[in-house]
Amino acid sequence: MNTPGPQQHRRLSPLHVHRTLQVNILVAFATLLIITVIIIVGYTYQQNSQAILNLSRDLIAQVTETVIERTSNHLLPAAVMAQTSAQIPAVETMSLVQNVELEAYGMEILNLYPQLSGFYIGNEQGEFLFTKRFPDGSIGTQIIDRSGDQPVRTWTYRDEAGNVTNVEVTTEFTYDPRERPWYQGAKATRQQYWTDVYIFFTDQKPGITAAYPVLDAQGELISVVGIDIALDELSQFLATQKVGKNGHVFIINNREEVVAYPRISLATQEGDAFRLTNITDLHLPVISAAYAQHLAATQTAFTINLEGVRYIASFTPFPDTFGQDWDIGIVVPEDDFVGLIKQTNRISLIISLIILAFSIVLTIFLSRSISRPIVLLTAETQRISDLRLDSNLEIVSPIREVQTLVESISSMKTNLQIFKKYAPAELVRQLIQSGDTHDPGGQQKELTILFTDIGGFTHLYQGTLPEDLMQQLSEYVGELTTIILEEKGTLDTYMGEGLLAFWGAPLPTHHAYYACRAALLGRDQTRRLNQEWRAAGRITFPIRIGIHTGETLVGNIGSNQHMNYTVVGSNVNLAKYLQAANDLYGSQILVSAETYHQVADLFYFRPLDRIAIKDNYPTNIIYELMGEVGHTPQEVEELCARFHEGFAAYMRGEWDTAVSIFQALAMAYPQDSATQLYLGRSLTHYASPPGPNWTPTTNLEFFNQPRILA
Template identity: 40%
Template sequence: MPKKTKQNRSFYQNRSFGLYIFTSIVSLLIITVVAIVGYIWYQYSKALSEISAVQMSQATEMVKEKVTNYLSPAPVMAKLSTQILRGGGFDRRSGHPEPQSDKPSDKAIKLGPLIVDNPETEVRPDNRNDAYGQSGVLSIIDRDLLEHYGIDLIRAFPQLAMANIGDEQGNFMMPKKVSGNKIHTKIIDWSVTPATVTWKKYENGDNAPPTIETTEEVKYDPRGRPWYMGAKKERGSYWTDVYIFYSDQSLGITTAYPIFDSDDRVVGVFSLDIALIEISRFLQKLTVGKTGIVYIINKKKEVIAYPDPSRIVKKQGKKLVPAKIDQLGEDLAWVTASFQEHEDTFTDRVEFESGGERYLASFTNLGGEFGSKWKIGVVVPEDDFLGPLIHMRRVVVLITLAVLIFSVFIARMISSGISKPIMELTEETKKIENFEIDDDAPPVKSSIMEIQLMSNSMVSMKKGLKAFEKYVPSTLVRELIRTGEEAKLGGKKVDLSIFFSDIQGFTTISEKVPPESLMIQLFEYNNELTNIIIDEKGTIDKYIGDAIMAFWGAPIKNEKHALSACNAALACHRKLDELNRKWGNEGKELFITRFGIHSGPTIVGNMGSDERMNYSVLGDSVNLASRIEGINKTYGTRLIITQATYNEVSDHFLVRPLDLVAVKGKKQGVKIYELIGKKGEKLPREILELREMFTRGFEEAYLKQKWDDAMDIFTTIHKKFPSDGAAKLYVQRCIEFRKSPPGKGWDGIYRPKTK
């Protein structure tokens, strides 16, 4: 306890009196505001919950009643129709005279046994000796009567789209509604040979004879349809899953009932297709709040009914399928979120937030045989129910908060006037600590003299460091800051890639161009190449007249230093092509630049004296990279890399093998390559052809001392590509070696006599 008291005392002792008053008043105000707002929030939330529950429940009951009244007649009519069929209501064997009129209303349902115990004793239709079990139910009934019965049925019930009857032999009849209240009937008859498909199209009313189209191409088998198989399996009323009607491309569902014979065997199935679009149109008219939405969803998360029917049918490949709840569209993310919240919380009433808005939702099982796995979802923005009440609640909250804000505003101004510039100075100090001095942030302004003096000193410091950055690589300084090391003499051996560039004939150019103009052009040249090297995370070692020396892999470690160096060299080479075109148009001298890259162990560190140091590299790898740059002159090339570098980048770049070279002062040879371009990029066909021919001549002929073959290949290259200096060089070598072969001990290494 004493320790705690001491801590509390130190809290107040280390802070000003003004801060103490400020914190005390603000604390009391916050407690008051939280209490008032909390009470108001609770009361209005309670009212919101009660009112919304009543309205959403009313909407749910209306939808339940609508769906029940819409769907329930269909299974009753399906079952009744099968009973009429079983009782012989459509049996043409009953002996009743055929009606003379073609109108459906003139057709009388004829009674008589259709399903009998002893079919062998029954009277058969003329010219038919087969039992109905062989030809099917549809072969022994009055098809015209059944057809007009189906037509009258689907016209009597607007929700019915079509009626279907199929039997165990594959016979099928389907009256269906088409556009304009017209009727088309499809009949598949397997009792004749060959089987036929007949379409009867009533285009001009029921009094006019139908148009009849018959074909022998039967592709449909009712026995394989879900409604047929389901009713046969259930041996009773059966509902299919929701699916897309082929004709009108809208959602529908089918109810079916099996047809039994006297032995209680299933001999056929009668079904009715119900269009669900009317339920969606009903939901469209239903009002829940101002912008609330009611929808019906099944266990597969398919939306069965929705106020906008166009949203619940989606194209999947080449077919249409019912839309899932998460496929309604991005603008209806709140509807999708309602069902997701219901599933996540396992509750029927949820409150959630979507897109920055609050919503209420309820979910109720539809019930009934057809909807036992359907749910009615009601989702409404919270503001729709209690807009005025919520507005009043917000006003009270805003007034209370305004009092609090006004009370702390003055204190905030005073504290901000002191703390803000100090925080800005702290951020500037952190940037300087990380050597981030390139930003052009304005100096910190303050009315307090001491803070303004600190800001002025900070600006002067940044200017000095910015000038210092011109002489020392910023990456080196940041690395020293990061590690906390002091700049001291010494180095360490690491794997690096060293880069040298040099302008061809610069001495001659400097004799022709005035110094001022040359310096301006050289500045542009160095600036462009330096930016490329820095962008590729390279370190500029030094500028040696017109030459640039750079390296990769230090002070910041880079495992892909060779890749970065080659990317930089290729980018510099291509940038120079652009600059030379521009300088040529301006009448200036062209800078033809040669590049050399070598990768290997190198000593890197601070070199010089205690008074002046230079972060640089030295060693055999540096000397070799310098020699490689210069050897471009021998082959007429502009960009050469060594075998060590190529080993690191072979998966990324296309190269041309040039030679095996032992540079002056070295006995061991090094294979060198001309860097052509990146793999995968489009290169001129001529370059690729030259590379392929030269590689074959060098690898398969020259190195194997096949001087005649090599001579033929390099001569062909020289004729086809006369500007290629390497091919010309090898033609001369082959001539010499044919005259004076080098012998078996020849290692293929070229040893230049100059640097």
């Protein structure tokens, strides 16, 4: 692995976390779309809502103005007719009892003004003339006569045509006009007087009275003319004033009494009596809450929230010229105006979300079409950085720049594939993984060196076509190279028909083990190749391998223009000597004692000799590698075991024992060259024993001409 640099260790902030290109494109598009939808929908809703709210305020103002105008017009005839009637001379002089002209006058007034419910006159003597319209259109006249010993009240009822339908006379009554609010108010003010809302005595319904005093020349009160206006018609009129779908329009006085409200009774019964309906009697919490806020904050227009619903409230006083301390109240849910806008906005939002979802899906496909070639290119460049150039680059992108990059990388890959044939790609890959600086220089490390060669190659190629020989040699070297690389080895160089490889650098491994495995696999693969070539009538390659483990100088040798990662030193030469010594013993794989001691429990070996090579290598035993434990035939195991016994007897000078063992082995393995060699040596020493200072040693001083000292 590469050693992480400072940039790799630096912790990235959440905003700079590396994400895939597809995610970045998707996030960018989705964010842009979401922001666009929010801005458009939000702005449209805000503008439309504001426009509707402005319109609602105009509507409330218009309704308020209409109600004030209609109420004023509704009450005006009562004031005018009360004043006009008070100025009729007959009212000043005529008796109220048996006064047919006044009765007719009162009925005519009621016929002219349908909103007037009663016309009456009361005087200081307690006489009373009252003309009243009933709901069915009939008219009744009440006269109270106090001229006798006992007051008498007479009710005369007429149908719509004016015909008398009934007359009721009674002395049992308590009504006295002089005690009524309208009479007392006009008497006290000596001018036109409007009563507060009160319950009419006759029908127990709320209403108001316009009263005007009749005075004599001295200013003394003679009588009072009064005209009643029931408030039912005002309530009916308010029912026609629509403010929104669920709006409330009402009139309220300063005593929190309801003057007019659609569809409810304005009189509340308590026992046998009636009183005016209070605002709390409406059982509408929103109206009570709005009026309370109006009183507390003296606001005329405001909004109020109740139980999660937002209301628009308006309280507008009647003008001072009206003569009554009344307010027109309007309370309407805000959704009555903006509800449709909200619904439209929700629909728009849903449509926008659907469009957004489709857009995101399209963005996913678009981002994938953009990012997939780049992702594939990234993976390809990663493989190229690892010098893995075997895959085919088949990438097509609709984006010109990306396609140009694809073609450039493909061309680079082709060039690298050519270059790879001349450079050890696996070595370069291992150097990259090891974190080597790749500068000239080296270090001393324990390595296992492997040398291979083909025995008698100089004589083999004579009589063989060069093309055929090169083809065979390439196949042979290719197989060995593959095995070495698969067994974690580093290929140093090719030397004609031979090659040099080592283990333990640049990557630390169980170098002796992998080197021995590679040697066995190479031997077995060469045997298979030889069988094929022999069957095809071609020459065969007798492989020779030498393996040694020791401290070796390894590193980069060369210049900035060309460099080789290689091993040098005496231990490399020893592996080469061991490879050549195979010809002496008829073996294929020779290993040094240093290699043997590291993997003795993992492979089957047999000792072949004690060797000496000038002063470069101390005298030591060399071994032949026969097979791997668990993967070797039984006869090879037995051969190694018996050969160990014979070799030990030979080294101890026990010639008879050595001869016996090697004779038995020679009969069992007649083709085994090492057995034949030691059988001959044992017989020689058995016939002519050496002296007491005898030490068997083979001198490998000369590369191709080892000299036997024993």
